[in-house]
Amino acid sequence: MTSTTVADLAPLLETIGRHIGAQHVLTAPGDTAAYLREERGLYDGRTPAVLRPGSAEEVGFIVAACAEAGAPIVPQGGNTGLVGGQMPFGELVVSLARLDKIRQVDPIDMTMTVEAGCILDTIHNAAEAVGCLFPLHIASQGSCRIGGNLATNAGGTAVLRYGNAKELVLGLEVVLADGRVWNGLKRLRKNNAGYDLKQLFLGTEGTLGIITAAVLKLFPAPAQRTTAFLAVPDPEHALKLLHRLRGLAGDGLTTFELMADFGIETVLKHMPGTVRPFAGRYDWYVLTEFSAPTRAFDLGALMESGLEAAMEAGEVTDAVIAASEAQADALWRLREDMSEAQKHEGGSIKHDVSVPVSKVPEFLARALPAVTAELPGLRPCPFGHVGDGNIHFNLSQPVGMEKAAFIDMWERFNRIVHDIVTEMDGSIAAEHGIGRLKAHELAHYADPLALELMGRLKHALDPLGLLNPGKVLEV
Template identity: 50%
Template sequence: MPLSAALLQTLHSIVGDKGFTTNQGEIAPYLQESRNRFQGHCDILIRPKNTQEVAEVLAICNDENIPVVPQGGNTGHCGGAVPQGGILLNLSRLNKIRQLDGLNATITVDAGCILQNVQLTADKADLYFPLSLAAEGSCQIGGNLATNAGGIHVLRYGNMRDLTLGLEVVLPDGQIWDGLRALRKDNTGYDLKHLFIGSEGTLGVITGAVLKLFPKPKARACAFVASESPGHLMDVFAYMRDYFGEQLCAFEMMPRFGLDLVLKHITGTTDPFAIAYQWYGVLEISTSRPNTNLQTELEEALHPLFDRGYIQNAVVAQDLMQAEKIWALRESMSEAQKREGGSVKHDISVPVSHIPDFLAETSHAVCNVVPGSRICAFGHVGDGNIHFNISQPETMEKAAFLTNWEALNEIVHEMAEKYEGSFSAEHGVGQLKINEMDRFRGGVELDSMRLIKRAFDPNNIMNPGKVVKI
């Protein structure tokens, strides 16, 4: 239903010319989902510049039952920030660093701050914010919080839930909850911030956050290892975790097929080894202790793994440039697979101990349904998060392959459930996986989520149709 001219004028008066548009040409860039699976539509784009403006807009929308979709950098993969009508509330103008407390090792930021800017601000203070994503140059802190983002350093530092001390949130009726407490100990009832982290904008709008900072790593070392099986890579992981303890900050896995795609499609990449192997691991250790030769320590730690048959080859980066080249092989994989053609992608997690069996059984089941499917299973195996992606068979057209999307989803998600895992590890639910919530999170769990949703948002204006059905 079109909004009245009077209501449009009221909204315009709150945020001003820079924060309001109904021009579809200006709105269009905000409506496309990152993987082009969802195309949004809305009549109004509002870009408030502060928390008070967010509150005033939400109060009006709640009174008028107008749907509101909060949006950060719109880098998500599940359509959670793509509007299907109503008002799109983009937070990119809320981009101030409010405070950095070096002694308390915290940084307080607006939700619209770009992740990379938060990293750089911490770095200038000789501190470290460890969340690291491929989209860190454009994703925003509010979106990272709304999806409980993970990335490559979860193994050591945890995901956004672990990195957050306090939040500022505007509730659907326009009330502002000021929970910007920079406390590591605060047992005063329910910890409300954890309801909003991971809620994908369905309970309110996160406008600010207090984030944890850490001592800046003074030394890093990175290795690229080759193994004949995922099981042996898990042996490498277990050994390195015991050997280096908390210094092990990342452990990634990638198959030969994935590396082939990167070498084929990404300019400037090279194979670290002269011959091909079946599986590869990327591991990184770091320390805040100065004058530490981690390269030598890592090389020494790798030697017994050859004797045990866990690895077949290895290279340790000797400088930052070599380390960046190694990481580029892993971080370019999604883009390389996109250039190869059609793919069905999954973001699952299972206990680390189940990874080899999950990969073997799921790959077999997928190829039984679509013979010739090329499995590109890679990701953050140190925390059990696998991006189980399936590329089209070389002999099949993209359109024909993608007709199997639902059948392949069912296989992969059922297997994740069988192996005590989750169908959504770090990308969220959004629109893409909302039906899976009914399949895998039904009963008491999903009923409880709906009760929480109704308690916070009785008019269901906040990102309706995402995460849970009401």
Template identity: 60%
Template sequence: MIASAEFLSRLADRLGEEHVLTAPADIAPHLVEWRGLFRGSAIAVVRPADTGEVAFVVAACAEAGIAIVAQGGNTGLVGGGVPQGGIVLSLCRLSRIRAIDRLSASITVEAGALLAEVQAAADVEEMLFPLSLPSEGSCTIGGNLATNAGGTGVLAYGNTRDLVLGLEVVLADGRVWNGLSALRKDNAGYDLKHLFVGSEGTLGIITAAVLKLYPKPSSRAVGFAGLSSPHAALTLFDKLKRTVGRDLTAFEFIPRFGLDIVLKHRPGFLRPLTGDHAAYALVEMSTTRAGPEALGGLEKALAASIEDGLVEDAVIGLSETQNANLWALRENLSDVQSLEGGSIKHDVSVPLSRLADFLDTAIAACEAEMPGLRVCAFGHFGDGNIHFNLSQPLGMEKAAFLKHWARFNRIVHDIVHDMGGSIAAEHGIGLIKRDELGLYGDPVGLDLMRRFKLALDPHDLLNPGKIVAMSANPPPALPPE
């Protein structure tokens, strides 16, 4: 249904005209996702100030039959925040830190708060909110929750889902579910919060959350190791996990090509090791124990791995500046890929025991399919999540390369599926993987998803066309050629 001037006027009367944006220039930034693969449409961008105003807007849309796409920082990577008509509900004004409870190790925040702001608020209390992403200065907690964001701390602290104690959610009819509990134990019926985490705004709109905090580490150490292969990296991870245990807080895998393009496009960055290695691991240890525990433990572990021939070379940061420089090699990897031309991206996970085999198999299959293809497979080795990205052959047209997206999806996703993995590890389904989920998802599980969607959003107004298609003519799920 097309919104009328009367409908928009009703919203403006409640929120203020300056918070109901209808000018094309004001709407335009909200129509394109971060990678620029999709462009949507909307009649307005609406910016409520609190949960009550969100509920009012959602109820008004339900009455008028108008679709809603909730947006936070709009940093998603799968087209999940691209509107297909209707309104964009921006949560940028819901940005308060409502409360911090140091004793119960929890923080209550609104959905529009930036991840970096939540980290900083915890730090003031000598606590840690461990979710960490390269986009933490622009992504919001609501978006992190809606997509069940992963990041670099999953090995020690879990995904965003594991950091949630309670939620406040506006439902499709405008009612508000107040589940803002900080309880660590609560078996009073279904655990509803987990239904909304990772639902990408298709079942309800998260407006606030109670999140877990942890003691702030007193020391940390970061190392960078050169290795002969992904198999050696997996062996090193297993060895470190068994010897240092819970103190191992991150283990990131970087291929030679990945390091090379970071150094190529970031001239101020220094090569951390002399010579080239087929694979690299960025390793972090941290501890809450007093003294330089982490540094000594990592030195001992890497020295032993060099002595037994597992690690070819390694370096350890001796200051926070050096630690940050080592992390920057990993954190810049996603951005510099775009400077190498077209990139066909796959965010996948497989069981840890199959991770190195997956890389060998998938790399060989893709390179055989397109000579000159440059595979950039990197990511969170400790939790089985690999960003299996394909950079175009040198000299090939970007547009011509991206036309092969569906072809490489089939190659990579078939291998992932055969190895018992997931085609969506941490970025979500959104639009770009919706049809892929239909191919690889368990039929009973897909039926349950549609039933949940129908029960909570019977008129398909909340982020329609994403995750599972409910209409006969859903929007296309692959980037336009």
């Protein structure tokens, strides 16, 4: 597709325009530019046209027409992906942004049926309006769209309690590679009638089919929450604290985030309005939260008793418990603004990895000295969802180093970090997906039989290889 032009595709685009409206076939550079900019600036997208269907039927028409013409396509939601999975490299872009309806909210079934283009925060608000909770919370929730969240199996800060995106789905509507629309929008909690087909499309990044709608699980809205920001001696003590708090609160432990001092100082330095939580500085911090759908017991008292015991055991050095929603939000900003703050420190080489929860301290003890030995002056910025074993092992460039020269070392650091992760039976892609960025890494590390099975699935469901080519698998 690299040499295909708008003129080459004129008959196809005209046919599609007659069906979805010519105004929804974008070809002018000024109109397509927003669909070609990638969050991290790693890729420059290229496309002959952006297609904006308004229904699953229109998506199916586009896919069928492209299949007949042999034209590959890239589905795109909010364009917030971090591994290039949504980026076109000459293919047509199918934007799901117009499929943004909430079809049904049922607080009795505790479900919500939404179209793929719904912005995540819109879903949050709709759930809250009926006294429910949709618990997928990620930094881009004001602009990301649920179809992309499901296609990448997004994680976020509440996985510890509620699981990843694929665990929040009961049913799907999917456009297949030949344009047919599979209606699997079941609202059932129990359904063993054959294969669980929805799992083929959750987390597979639009390479097997295009999600156009989903039935989401809702949960009781929290009646209370208690947020604490803690200083801990090291990751080993943080792990002991996690075990203590989980034993105390059970499923009430919703969040447990670990952050290094460099990350916190970066946020305080670059993000206006952020506030230092303690008078002094510490090497490691934890942001934790209890929540409950009832006021039958006092979460604040439970948190206080747990932290008192943790301080006596040496697991916590200092602590602050939010006394209001505003204070809780201020503490959350120290975690949520970290990725944005890093941009101000120059180049950042990012690793989204996971290991068994029990091995998080060992991973950090091995990986931190390994990367700093490779490049003196390197400034590691590890943080993440330690409660589920997911660490964002980000590396900020040494002060004074050229950004381009640093980014050129990405593959060298991949090998160091991913070798350690693989030796520890971990994953090189915890919650961001594989996309284009990690397709080569997956080919390098994945079990050959697993790759063979993935290839068979791809060929069976997309025999022409036209759905998001070059993503996940190097085919």
